[in-house]
Amino acid sequence: MPDAAFLTHLQEHFQKVPGKSHFREKSWQKFLELGLPCKSDSSFQYVRLRDLYSSTFQPVVDEVTLSKAELHDAILPECAHSHIVFVDGVYTPSLSDTSGLPPQAVVLSLEEAFSSHGSFLQGHLTRFLKEEKDPFACLSLSLNRRGVFLYLPPKIEAGAPLQCLHVTTGKLPQLSSSHLHLVLGAQSLLRCVVTSKQEAESPHLHLPMMQISLEEGAHLDLFTLVEGSSWQMQTVRATLKRDARLHSLSMTVGGRAARQSYRIALKGENSEAHLNGLWMLDKNFAAHTHATIEHQAPHTRSMQRFKGVLKGFSHSSFEGKILVEQQAQKTEAYQLNNNLILSPGAIAYSKPNLEVFADDVKASHGATVSQVDEKQLFYLRARGIDLKAARELVIAGFCREMIDAIPYAGLHQKMREVSRER
């Protein structure tokens, strides 16, 4: 039974994590309680779990010798002095540079933050563990070695965006976990971009975790790019207070299986979350999106828009859930997933979902899976554009609204090129 063997394998990893902490122990217990997901869990239904459970992963090596120069190309020009680097999941201050962030910003390793902001973090994480239902989120926390805590005090607006760069060094498949805890004070503003760099094309397993707390009127703009050939089980958990805004855009262009799990709690009135995503997949890549939005207060808004372009034998799944609690009157919640299938071997699954307990709500959801529209192709061809170019135009057009929303010039260009290649 591969599940049991894999669990034992994970146990070995857990035991090798240096420096036991009470919290890590509790996360592991919660992981065991939830258990490894199986095919019958609807939120993992389409993930190739058997393939994952029959894999073995090396633990990360503690001492990695990387120089700043080696990372130079992976740092966005916009973030030359505002980046934090995780090497194999471990926050590495010597490779990071946060001098471009406002001087009031607090950037600490999680261990340091536990001593300076202990009661805040303890309360937050305890609540998190109590509510968490995703086993990989708990596993990520229990295996994490050195995470980052970033706090932006009230009314501070970070001019330069913050880049989080995940570097994977191992030549053999390895298991790593990273943790970023962002707290944005009232009316503060931060733009954040998450990218990765993989030294060797190996099917690693990476468990990135991002926890976000937005205080009243805070605004976070998040862009995530997932590429490479790893297994990735990403967790994003956010709570939004009154008038807070979260804008998230994620793009997946590779991955043995790249799963993104979002849970966004709109706790304060007039808070708003935009979750957008685009996956452009080829070969046997897989992308899975699982998004839950909890409307817990009146006048909250959420917009989810996910698009997929699938080629080769790639596959994707989308499961979105909007939960509107009884007190969350005047909520607006929208969810849409459109998929474009470019080859007979590609598959897209889509399952939008609404649970509404309030009675004065505007909500809609929808999903489409289709091939390139023949009518659109004919229109372009009738104007002299050949079939190949017409297909490229239609596909690039489908991706365009997402790609044009990327605020980083280099990544925008890169994604436009990927959309043309597809």
Place this chain on the structure above:
Amino acid sequence: MMLRIKELQALIDGKAILKGFDLHVRKGEIHAIMGPNGAGKSTLARVLSGDPTYEVAGGEILFEEQSIVELSPEERSHLGLFMSFQYPVEIPGIGNLQFLHAAHSAQCKAKGQSPLSEAEFDAFLSEKMQLVDVACGFKSRGLNVGFSGGEKKRNEILQMAVLEPKLAILDETDSGLDIDAMRIVAKGVNSLMGPDNALILITHYQRLLDYIRPDFVHVVKEGKIVASGGPELALALEEKGYDWL
């Protein structure tokens, strides 16, 4: 002879729509094709432009004495054939300028000419836009996305102005247009017509023919031409209806 259609038979989903259609068009001529709904007028436009959903089951289409039945839509366009769509297609994410430039460049390449640069094309397009009286906002908008019915039709005529075809087939370009929009469209079409071009106007109503004067009027019923004449035929039809024939 610019276009020679002989005994053309066309099917969609196995159903015969054109049943032995004949038409000859010379340089400099304007032909109006009228007829009741379902007579096969739009099918003719589609088949001429090479819509792959229609099947040619018999007959011949010669464009400048070359058979085009086996040619792809893009090859027909490169030869100088143009169809204005009855229902122009919306394509999100493609800018109108980008589309028009791509189409113009494809024509240039097919003719062995080097395409215009983006800046050169922009200037060329601005000139053409005056012909069809469209605002410069047209350039940056998505291809037909969010366009009103009238704007879509004007965009079709703008494409015609950019591509400068030898033979244009306007498929019900007048339908859904108010009188002012129709005047603008007609003015644009007239300014593009010359002694070396030809035009086929497919229309349900006589109204358009007050603005674009045809040399010949043909009436189509059940997949073939049943009557041909001069502009007076259109007036008679307007008065007496199609059942009169």
